[in-house]
Amino acid sequence: MFAPVSHASVGSLNEEQRRAAxxxxxxxxxxxxxxxxxTTTLCARVAWLIDQGVPPERILLLTFTRRAARxxxxxxxxxxxxxxxxxxxxxxxxxxxxxxxxxHEAPLLGLDGVSLFxxxxxxxxxxxxxxENELASMERRFPRKGTxxxxxxxxxxxxxxxxxxxxxxxxxCTDYGEEIAGLFRAYTTRKRELNALDLDDLxxxxxxxxxxxxxxxxxxxxxxxxxxxxxxxxxxLQVEIVRALCGEHENVSVVGDDMQAIxxxxxxxxxxxxxxxxxxxxxxxxxxERNYRSPQPxxxxxxxxxxxxxxxxARHLTAxxxxxxxxxxxxxxxxxxxxxxxxxxxxxxxEQGALLRDQAVxxxxxxxxxxxxLELSRRMIPFVKYGxxxxxxxxxxxxxxxxxxxxxxxxxxxxxxxxxxxFDGIGPVSAKRLCDALLCGKPSLSELPxxxxxxxxxxxxxxxxxxxxxxxxxxxxxxxxxxxxQLKRALAPLIRSAYPDGEMRLVxxxxxxxxxxxxxxxxxxxxxxxxxxxxxSAEYAGPPGRDEDYLVLSTIHSAxxxxxxxxxxxxxxxxxxxxxxxxxxxxxxxxxxxxxxxALTRPRRSLSIxxxxxxxxxxxxxxxxxxxxxPSRFLTERLQALCDVVRADGGDGELGPDARAPIGRIxxxxxRLFR
DNA sequence: GTTGGCTCGATTTTT
DNA sequence: TCGAGCCAAC
Numbered sequence: 001m002f003a004p005v006s007h008a009s010v011g012s013l014n015e016e017q018r019r020a021a022x023x024x025x026x027x028x029x030x031x032x033x034x035x036x037x038x039t040t041t042l043c044a045r046v047a048w049l050i051d052q053g054v055p056p057e058r059i060l061l062l063t064f065t066r067r068a069a070r071x072x073x074x075x076x077x078x079x080x081x082x083x084x085x086x087x088x089x090x091x092x093x094x095x096x097x098x099x100x101x102x103x104h105e106a107p108l109l110g111l112d113g114v115s116l117f118x119x120x121x122x123x124x125x126x127x128x129x130x131x132e133n134e135l136a137s138m139e140r141r142f143p144r145k146g147t148x149x150x151x152x153x154x155x156x157x158x159x160x161x162x163x164x165x166x167x168x169x170x171x172x173c174t175d176y177g178e179e180i181a182g183l184f185r186a187y188t189t190r191k192r193e194l195n196a197l198d199l200d201d202l203x204x205x206x207x208x209x210x211x212x213x214x215x216x217x218x219x220x221x222x223x224x225x226x227x228x229x230x231x232x233x234x235x236x237l238q239v240e241i242v243r244a245l246c247g248e249h250e251n252v253s254v255v256g257d258d259m260q261a262i263x264x265x266x267x268x269x270x271x272x273x274x275x276x277x278x279x280x281x282x283x284x285x286x287x288x289e290r291n292y293r294s295p296q297p298x299x300x301x302x303x304x305x306x307x308x309x310x311x312x313x314a315r316h317l318t319a320x321x322x323x324x325x326x327x328x329x330x331x332x333x334x335x336x337x338x339x340x341x342x343x344x345x346x347x348x349x350x351e352q353g354a355l356l357r358d359q360a361v362x363x364x365x366x367x368x369x370x371x372x373x374l375e376l377s378r379r380m381i382p383f384v385k386y387g388x389x390x391x392x393x394x395x396x397x398x399x400x401x402x403x404x405x406x407x408x409x410x411x412x413x414x415x416x417x418x419x420x421x422x423f424d425g426i427g428p429v430s431a432k433r434l435c436d437a438l439l440c441g442k443p444s445l446s447e448l449p450x451x452x453x454x455x456x457x458x459x460x461x462x463x464x465x466x467x468x469x470x471x472x473x474x475x476x477x478x479x480x481x482x483x484x485x486q487l488k489r490a491l492a493p494l495i496r497s498a499y500p501d502g503e504m505r506l507v508x509x510x511x512x513x514x515x516x517x518x519x520x521x522x523x524x525x526x527x528x529x530x531x532x533x534x535x536x537s538a539e540y541a542g543p544p545g546r547d548e549d550y551l552v553l554s555t556i557h558s559a560x561x562x563x564x565x566x567x568x569x570x571x572x573x574x575x576x577x578x579x580x581x582x583x584x585x586x587x588x589x590x591x592x593x594x595x596x597x598x599a600l601t602r603p604r605r606s607l608s609i610x611x612x613x614x615x616x617x618x619x620x621x622x623x624x625x626x627x628x629x630x631p632s633r634f635l636t637e638r639l640q641a642l643c644d645v646v647r648a649d650g651g652d653g654e655l656g657p658d659a660r661a662p663i664g665r666i667x668x669x670x671x672r673l674f675r
Numbered sequence: 676g677t678t679g680g681c682t683c684g685a686t687t688t689t690t
Numbered sequence: 691t692c693g694a695g696c697c698a699a700c
Contacts, residue, residue: 064689066689096690199690263688264688265688266688364688365688426677428676430676458677557687557688558688581686591688675681
């Protein structure tokens, strides 16, 4: 009955895993602790289902983060790929699957020529409306665009009343409830006028589609089985989407660990995983507690953190792997010392045979690695950083994307507003005026050159603008690659004159243009870019060579579900983890605790926890420029007792009078001579 | 209206 | 430390 491939996969599972993987059908909840073979089990289940005769394309595999999606799909592909060559399991993040479905159903949803907004675009539009509605200059400070987007997103994803969300999560904004509500109404209206969808809209439209009496059942009928990873991080909208997708057959398998719920700020709620059995009364529950990742001494540290959680399933992970190395707890004099200590220890691991990419440095916030990145570059240790999206935020990249957007969606006013300001003599006011003149009545691309000729344009912008519009219109019939070549040529002079380092920026764009030229359509390319942004332009330079070795830097959020041989967790001090900003609520503190738990349960062999004792620029501190920090409150005495304590604080370890003495500004460092 | 210079202030996590 | 927003000069 079983094909050899799945013999190999199912056969190597433990009893609980096998029970989950070979669950015949109907709702299944897999409560999987960290490192208990969650992904393995889910992939084995996919293989098993295919063996049972389920066509791969009728299996839907949903994950939460892009990295998890990539990991899961590549593992599943490796497991079953050989026999299903071209057809494969449908899968990806909720958002990417939503986008594909929406595109498929676009006519029914009344969508045509969609622009997909990333978070920055959405914030910019909110900012624009904030100006228009004259909310920017209120007596008391009105929330800024980023905050507004957070509020909006949370309200939509939790499917709750704005007023409730404000009171609960943004109490300092409650005074402006009315204004914010009005602003959000304007925001949704404007998005519709612009033919734009933001990331939350993807879920909203999918939700609406699957809930629709006519389309819903047709979409749901595409899939026989729905599998969801990281179910502890779903929000109300996603719960309903999953429910609608498998309403008929209830062939839904979800995996999760409530102790690893870390997306509360996106309206995820671990209550959903706890409620799964009541939402699906027929549900089978399987618990995985045998940890195959870390040796017991490392697991003990994680268990100690988990023990203090106020609300979670009782769990105790036991190690299947041998090993007696305890975690190292490293007290560092300051951030600089922490950075050099990390480098030293990373290189030491490497001496002992570990590749750099078998090691990861994990942190609470993206900027926590700033100093470390400098030190790594100085010592010429290559690294890749996950968790930041700087590239798409670069002005020239946004310019190019705006151009690609108007090429496929000529009425995207926001993109025009941006592009027009690249011309000499056109600022915000003229740009707004020209947008109105050019776009009124939703003209097609081919009508725009004429409107430009008839409009009142600042002299310096007339010629170059004509050229750009002519190119846009004329290239519409060309293939993607040819069109891009023309658009790029038209954009180049604008970039050159708009930025002092324009030439460099143009070089930087080459890679992106090249990648776009290979895409099936510009619209599709921009959407992919928003859903799965590259870390840098270098990512397009070619597939990273197999022999390339680099250290991984990652936020804890982006590290979830992944593992490395050696893990270094930095900035484990109060204020960083738990983050100051999270402390206003009890749930906030609990989520920080789970975050540390996630970090501590990543390593396969060794775990190093770093605590800087002193900070030179403490954010938000009014007093002096530097201060002493306290080790994270999660580093309980019992936890410390489970670790080997290392002092890298330049003294005997105590913060005695010497350590408190001011540190001289003059530093003599000869390292650079000995590289 | 546009642009460049300057000061002030705020600072998480992801799709 | 860096970016956003304000103000003054072209």
